[in-house]
Amino acid sequence: MSDETIPLTGPTVDLTAPDGGTAVEVTGTGSRAALISDATSSHNGGAPVQTRNARFTSTEVSAFPEVTGREASWKLTPVDALRDLIDGALDGGRYDFTLDAGAGDGAGIDVSWVPRTDQRVGLAGIPEERASANAWSTFSEALAITVSGEERAEVRVQRDAFGPAVRGAHTIIEAKPFSDSVVVLDNSRDASLVENVEIIVGDQARLTVVTVQDFDDDARYLATHFGRVGRDATFKHVVVSLGGKVVRVNPAVTLAERGADGELLGVYFSDAGQHLEQQVFMFHQAPDTKGRVNYKGALQGAGARTVWIGDVLIGPDASGTDSYEQNRNLVLTDGTRADSIPNLEIETGDIQGAGHASATGRFDDEQLFYLQSRGIPEEVARRLVVRGFLADIVQKIGFAPLEERLHAAIEAELAGDAETPSIEVTA
């Protein structure tokens, strides 16, 4: 336990949504320790873990006790719908995928299966929970996406053939020093998959990783993305979750070397009965690092559920850190629930800035009235407002073909509202 820990917990919950709406449901923890103490006591001798990077880690599934649903990493997740993924035997074999090269026509990008003994396995992170360890224990080969050269390179890995098998997978994305690339993991159709994705960003490399979850309605997907960002490297990570029964993507990024820049973005749209979750962890380990976390979500329909937990840790050596995280949720109908929990821990006094914000709100009646008073029908006005709310993130992806597709996908999500009774607009 460090005396220097300044847990700036008790999130600054901005009760006014950016659109002026009132907060509907914001669950903020009083303290990080309270949130995780019950989770860690079972395998940590009862001592509460103080800092986010001090969680128990192991690649062995047996090293983790059985999941009760009270652990920090599971307490907001529907674990009973995921037992086979957490505890069961997983198929760790190959799956089919197709590659779609953008700029650079595939030059500088190698995609191949590599053995477990590949030296990069374990470089970016080690599992912190049982499902992640289950996948790690299981995979026979890892899919490695390696980017070299200095010309801009783009690749989309279309993964639509996971099928109904309960699977465990491992993926490595390595951006060699000075490379400049966009890697899109485009996940769709059926899946019951647990996956670890290790992302190694070499010195001065520029890498954007986008993971799209546009699964079928019954799909379940648990992913942990471990990122390690090198000296003066720029890493952008984007989580886009639209389709699937339970989709949880947890990015944990370490700004490991001086001058590393990490931007973690997310956009999600939860429909009736969908659970979309992301536990984001940004670790400022080295000095002079910059971190931005910005997630935005919309919820629509009975039982639509989203969870966002954003942890930022500024380590004792991370002087000169510049950090900000925020999450905003737009609630479109009754019967939804959005959990939004920002946590910030600072272990050095010498930082440039650090802040966090969270807001969950309804439609702003005044925005709708304004648009309607210009002749725009209510349904179109609603779409404009939601699309505008989410466009903010989509526009930051910086990869035009994907941006267009995502705008269309968000339109489709909104259009799916036809059966759902619209919410009252009256004040």
Place this chain on the structure above:
Amino acid sequence: MSTLKISDLHVSVETDQGTKQILRGVDLTINEGEIHAVMGPNGSGKSTLAYAIAGHPKYTVDSGSITLDGEEVLEMSVDERAKAGLFLAMQYPVEIPGVTNSNFLRTAKTAIAGEAPAIRTWVKDVRGAMEKLRMDSSFAERNVNEGFSGGEKKRNEILQLELLKPRFAVLDETDSGLDVDALKIVSEGVNRAKAETGLGILLITHYTRILRYIKPDFVHVFVAGRVAEEGGPELADQLENEGYDRFLTSASA
């Protein structure tokens, strides 16, 4: 000739203290091409009249009617009113994050006209209207009213007025918060729209200042939710000199 006719309009609003009556029998008829100034002290119900015409959900019409060429406006939804030819320039225009002004204007024009405007002429129209309002072309790609100054928001309202070409426009304290230069630019825009389309205007204001630039044909003094006195432009001059005291005394007597 088009006519907007307000008859015996009673409007209330729900507050934490319960239902509050604001308009208590307003009668007002505006013909195409006429400019009517509605003046009155704070709290007299001027803005409520504006919102009631536009159909803001916060305001409840208890009785009376508003007709546009005989059609009952009160039975129309907010967007139907706009399509029928009504326009409200708001006192506090709303910011819409993530929606660009150009997208917004095109969507609104399409909705009102019933078909998308021809791209080339539309782009030219927008650019021309913005130039006349001394709006930098960057405002087209900025999000609606986001980060605009007070004066820029008001110009953006008049930009919409000029592009959407309504038959009747309600200007709700469009002059508030404007310096004299912005006031002139905005007034020119209103006069230009009137010269071009012959629209009828209901100009709501607390001060007589804007009436130097937009000349009213009729002046109505609002007190305690109804029209207390009506007259020609000379009534505005009288108010300029005397203020609203005379009406406040008679109202409380």
